Amino acid sequence: MKKLFFASLACLMALTAQAQVMTSATIDKVYKDAALSNVGEFAYNVERQKDGAISAMYVYRQKSSRLIPAYRYEYAYDEQGNLTSRVSYCWLEALRDWACTGRLDYSLQSDSYTVEYSRWNARTTRFDRACDRMTYSLLTEDSINHVCCYHRDRGTAPFELVSESRVTVLPFCQDGLLTQQK
Numbered sequence: 001m002k003k004l005f006f007a008s009l010a011c012l013m014a015l016t017a018q019a020q021v022m023t024s025a026t027i028d029k030v031y032k033d034a035a036l037s038n039v040g041e042f043a044y045n046v047e048r049q050k051d052g053a054i055s056a057m058y059v060y061r062q063k064s065s066r067l068i069p070a071y072r073y074e075y076a077y078d079e080q081g082n083l084t085s086r087v088s089y090c091w092l093e094a095l096r097d098w099a100c101t102g103r104l105d106y107s108l109q110s111d112s113y114t115v116e117y118s119r120w121n122a123r124t125t126r127f128d129r130a131c132d133r134m135t136y137s138l139l140t141e142d143s144i145n146h147v148c149c150y151h152r153d154r155g156t157a158p159f160e161l162v163s164e165s166r167v168t169v170l171p172f173c174q175d176g177l178l179t180q181q182k
Helices: 002-019 024-039
Strands: 042-048 054-063 066-077 084-090 097-108 112-121 132-139 144-151 161-171 179-180
Touching: 002 132, 024 042, 024 066, 024 084
Parallel strands: none
Antiparallel strands: 042 054, 054 066, 066 084, 084 097, 097 112, 112 132, 132 144, 144 161, 161 179
16 A cells, blocks of 8 residues: 555656646646556546536546446635545455545645545445645745655654655756656
8 A cells, every 4th residue: 555655646746747736627637648648457427516616536547348437535724715625436246346445635734735645444434544644845936845754653752754855946957857866
């Protein structure tokens, strides 16, 4: 699960290099890019709010001529259209139902952007306290200069720094490609 979390956040880092924060427009672009790529074994569908923002994205696995549900993501936004949370579900074929797996919570401060991951606890039927956190230090010129990753094993334990990277956007690269500064 940690690998999935950090892979998702690495993707977030690449997206936020230009936009600073995830917005409804960012989610829409991710969906359109994935849906139009026609590459791989997945197909995509979305539900939209009245304002056009994506409220849910469905990912289906293509098996021969059938589409099998695989994942569902539910999105929430603030008044400015910034992403505030993404709840993840996976399809349980044996139960023929969706099972909640976790939630990413996004928060924007004046000089940083924080993403926290919380697991779904089926026993208590609620989300546990966040177990992973990634904080991006934002610069005024719409870029990231520092990323810190934290983890805690128990909800009551303090977060411990796992990794820390200085990040730069290479001026000669298109699409704001990131590199780790050594």
